[in-house]
Amino acid sequence: MEGLQKFPPRPTGAGDMFQLFRDGAPRTRASLVSETGQARSTVAARIDALTAVGLLAPAGEATSTGGRPPSTFAFAPTNRIVLGVDLGATHARLAVTDLAANALAATQAPLAISDPPERVLAWVAETGAALVAEAGRRLDELAGVGIGLPGPVDHAAGRPVSPPIMPGWHGTDVPGILHGMLGAPVVVDNDVNVMALGEHRTVCPDEQNLLFVKVATGIGAGVVMDGELRRGAQGAAGDIGHVAVPGETDTTCRCGNIGCLEAVAGGGAIADRLRRGGAHIDTTQDIVDLVRAGDIAASQAVRQAGRDIGLVLATSVSMLNPSRIIVGGILSGAGEHLIAGIREIVYQRSLPLATQHLRIVTSRAGAQAGVVGAATLVTDRFLAPHSIDALITVKEDT
Amino acid sequence: MEGLQKFPPRPTGAGDMFQLFRDGAPRTRASLVSETGQARSTVAARIDALTAVGLLAPAGEATSTGGRPPSTFAFAPTNRIVLGVDLGATHARLAVTDLAANALAATQAPLAISDPPERVLAWVAETGAALVAEAGRRLDELAGVGIGLPGPVDHAAGRPVSPPIMPGWHGTDVPGILHGMLGAPVVVDNDVNVMALGEHRTVCPDEQNLLFVKVATGIGAGVVMDGELRRGAQGAAGDIGHVAVPGETDTTCRCGNIGCLEAVAGGGAIADRLRRGGAHIDTTQDIVDLVRAGDIAASQAVRQAGRDIGLVLATSVSMLNPSRIIVGGILSGAGEHLIAGIREIVYQRSLPLATQHLRIVTSRAGAQAGVVGAATLVTDRFLAPHSIDALITVKEDT
Numbered sequence: 001m002e003g004l005q006k007f008p009p010r011p012t013g014a015g016d017m018f019q020l021f022r023d024g025a026p027r028t029r030a031s032l033v034s035e036t037g038q039a040r041s042t043v044a045a046r047i048d049a050l051t052a053v054g055l056l057a058p059a060g061e062a063t064s065t066g067g068r069p070p071s072t073f074a075f076a077p078t079n080r081i082v083l084g085v086d087l088g089a090t091h092a093r094l095a096v097t098d099l100a101a102n103a104l105a106a107t108q109a110p111l112a113i114s115d116p117p118e119r120v121l122a123w124v125a126e127t128g129a130a131l132v133a134e135a136g137r138r139l140d141e142l143a144g145v146g147i148g149l150p151g152p153v154d155h156a157a158g159r160p161v162s163p164p165i166m167p168g169w170h171g172t173d174v175p176g177i178l179h180g181m182l183g184a185p186v187v188v189d190n191d192v193n194v195m196a197l198g199e200h201r202t203v204c205p206d207e208q209n210l211l212f213v214k215v216a217t218g219i220g221a222g223v224v225m226d227g228e229l230r231r232g233a234q235g236a237a238g239d240i241g242h243v244a245v246p247g248e249t250d251t252t253c254r255c256g257n258i259g260c261l262e263a264v265a266g267g268g269a270i271a272d273r274l275r276r277g278g279a280h281i282d283t284t285q286d287i288v289d290l291v292r293a294g295d296i297a298a299s300q301a302v303r304q305a306g307r308d309i310g311l312v313l314a315t316s317v318s319m320l321n322p323s324r325i326i327v328g329g330i331l332s333g334a335g336e337h338l339i340a341g342i343r344e345i346v347y348q349r350s351l352p353l354a355t356q357h358l359r360i361v362t363s364r365a366g367a368q369a370g371v372v373g374a375a376t377l378v379t380d381r382f383l384a385p386h387s388i389d390a391l392i393t394v395k396e397d398t
Numbered sequence: 399m400e401g402l403q404k405f406p407p408r409p410t411g412a413g414d415m416f417q418l419f420r421d422g423a424p425r426t427r428a429s430l431v432s433e434t435g436q437a438r439s440t441v442a443a444r445i446d447a448l449t450a451v452g453l454l455a456p457a458g459e460a461t462s463t464g465g466r467p468p469s470t471f472a473f474a475p476t477n478r479i480v481l482g483v484d485l486g487a488t489h490a491r492l493a494v495t496d497l498a499a500n501a502l503a504a505t506q507a508p509l510a511i512s513d514p515p516e517r518v519l520a521w522v523a524e525t526g527a528a529l530v531a532e533a534g535r536r537l538d539e540l541a542g543v544g545i546g547l548p549g550p551v552d553h554a555a556g557r558p559v560s561p562p563i564m565p566g567w568h569g570t571d572v573p574g575i576l577h578g579m580l581g582a583p584v585v586v587d588n589d590v591n592v593m594a595l596g597e598h599r600t601v602c603p604d605e606q607n608l609l610f611v612k613v614a615t616g617i618g619a620g621v622v623m624d625g626e627l628r629r630g631a632q633g634a635a636g637d638i639g640h641v642a643v644p645g646e647t648d649t650t651c652r653c654g655n656i657g658c659l660e661a662v663a664g665g666g667a668i669a670d671r672l673r674r675g676g677a678h679i680d681t682t683q684d685i686v687d688l689v690r691a692g693d694i695a696a697s698q699a700v701r702q703a704g705r706d707i708g709l710v711l712a713t714s715v716s717m718l719n720p721s722r723i724i725v726g727g728i729l730s731g732a733g734e735h736l737i738a739g740i741r742e743i744v745y746q747r748s749l750p751l752a753t754q755h756l757r758i759v760t761s762r763a764g765a766q767a768g769v770v771g772a773a774t775l776v777t778d779r780f781l782a783p784h785s786i787d788a789l790i791t792v793k794e795d796t
């Protein structure tokens with residue numbers, strides 16, 4: 001009858017217990033007994049198993065309250081490495097990280113993503129291998145390769161799907177090609193999801209429900225609910241560039257619809273508006289520079305873009321009830337104007353229950369969000385409880 | 399080195415293996431060996447353990463291909479029961495179901511939800527206990543009680559949060575009170591989430607990403623992503639009644655904003671519009687009756703409401719990329735007019751990638767979606783892999 005009174009708690013195997021250590025803090029056996037409610041012998045056996053596979057290491061002695069000071073143990077993230085790759089339209093960033101996504105070596109270079117994928121991926125593999133060597137590590141220490149691409153990706157298969165700015169990549173077996181060159185598992189996602197993940201894990205890992213919005217030449221979002229990226233049925237979740245802006249009836253988009261968010265509030269739209277006012281603008285970065293130089297027309301245009309984005313996000317706030325909206329992308333560098341416009345409308349257009357704990361903030365992971373997120377695609381899988389339990393089983397069987 | 403080549407597969411303990419049986423189909427040991435890739439001895443031990451706790455039962459013999467015909471096993475959902483409770487503004491539905499959410503006994507009755515919660519919950523417990531007896535079962539067979547309430551609910555605590563139509567319920571410890579009366583675990587959620595869950599599990603369990611939209615006097619949604627209800631940071635996900643309808647600049651809502659979805663397309667708004675045209679309308683059901691009777695003004699008004707709802711859903715389709723939108727609630731009974739309006743706008747206003755596999759359909763679970771969903775709140779927890787593994791451990795320890 002006792003089982004009827006409550007549902008059983010989640011189990012805590014070695015892989016589950018390890019998750020406690022991902023905060024980086026050292027722990028004693030005694031503190032784990034009280035944290036997990038498990039027997040001291042169970043905790044000791046799990047620490048031994050996690051140490052044997054190199055995920056935990058002794059971390060010195062805790063302060064004694066009398067008698068022999070107890071040993072502490074901590075996450076040993078440097079025993080394996082990860083290659084994180086962030087490919088944009090015209091640039092590439094790569095980083096070799098440890099299992100806690102700390103960069104051990106990093107590089108960036110110009111890149112033409114419209115080049116044939118085989119050539120780009122060969123360059124990625126070559127540059128990645130050199131970076132591993134630069135970090136003083138070996139390729140056989142790679143737990144995996146994570147890569148973000150600037151276009152729609154079938155995440156399960158790791159293949160781009162009709163990516164507008166890199167049409168030659170459609171259907172390319174990115175995991176197969178890179179695995180062949182680097183010998184490690186490969187995880188692929190689109191750049192906005194990768195930025196969302198990087199920001200989530202490095203800046204606000206405790207926020208379980210958030211929206212990351214990239215505002216640049218294009219506009220896109222990454223959706224985190226219940227602590228995980230949510231990609232939707234075809235991996236297209238967050239593709240909000242062609243959502244209708246409420247009340248916008250004039251602007252025709254290149255997609256043929258009226259009032260699409262990207263056509264109203266993207267970098268290209270803002271640039272067109274400022275050019276009509278006589279400003280000289282070549283790239284989206286030029287808009288940011290104008291705002292930073294105190295140009296009033298540019299500041300007003302960016303704030304209005306924020307309001308238009310806010311109208312679309314207000315609907316998403318009601319539908320998803322996030323606790324944080326993070327605004328990234330080049331235009332988020334234009335001071336407070338963009339985010340002020342977004343805040344103005346989201347708070348005005350949402351019910352108090354949905355916004356009472358909502359924070360709308362600028363990305364803090366910045367340019368590193370991409371490579372960190374790409375590395376996190378790998379560590380999330382490598383350090384998942386069931387992966388660790390499997391690693392321990394393999395070790396014990398040999 | 400082999401572990402570097404791929405990430406380990408998900409584990410399949412007894413609880414995981416049991417999930418295969420939830421489709422109701424009988425299986426032989428040999429078919430499970432091929433389905434799971436596990437050793438015959440492992441499969442046999444897990445079948446024995448699942449049979450010992452009453453979740454599986456022998457299901458006769460399979461057709462032999464020569465030699466002694468192999469035994470088959472199947473989910474035995476009737477060994478435990480669940481009480482599902484769906485409370486609306488003016489009615490209550492209760493059902494006793496088995497662990498597969500099949501109704502064993504059901505009842506409904508008028509109810510004033512604005513009555514004091516202690517009185518309503520005492521009635522629920524009394525009616526539920528009588529229903530258990532009517533089904534020829536005992537209260538100690540209850541795996542749990544699931545209950546849907548017509549207002550915002552803090553799902554983790556099971557307490558209503560400032561529910562507009564039942565203000566006296568704010569903060570009520572619904573699980574504590576019902577557990578005290580019925581002696582089983584209690585799970586509480588809002589009525590739209592419960593309907594979404596009921597529809598998902600009974601009509602389209604294989605769709606992992608869907609939106610359920612209730613269109614009645616009010617308008618609300620339930621969000622399923624990656625196979626689970628997503629409730630957001632404060633449990634307010636899906637509260638789309640006060641989202642701004644794009645292009646709508648005239649209608650002032652009781653919340654003080656302009657152009658809220660509920661003020662434009664809810665049952666009250668449609669009724670007001672038709673009354674101004676001379677129609678006699680008391681309830682939202684009267685609108686449905688007029689449409690069914692062929693009233694042109696009513697049909698046009700419902701179709702326009704569908705278009706307005708479609709404008710809001712188009713944004714959600716881009717943000718969430720669901721594979722199905724299910725339209726329920728009283729007004730979904732008004733023939734094809736409502737859904738035709740929604741389809742017209744969603745397909746027009748979304749990118750092809752997001753809608754190529756999107757189906758927009760009327761709820762098929764109908765009035766039963768609520769009680770089935772409420773029962774499913776319980777079975778989802780009771781039959782979760784870790785719950786089953788715990789149940790087996792308890793059994794083996796005694």
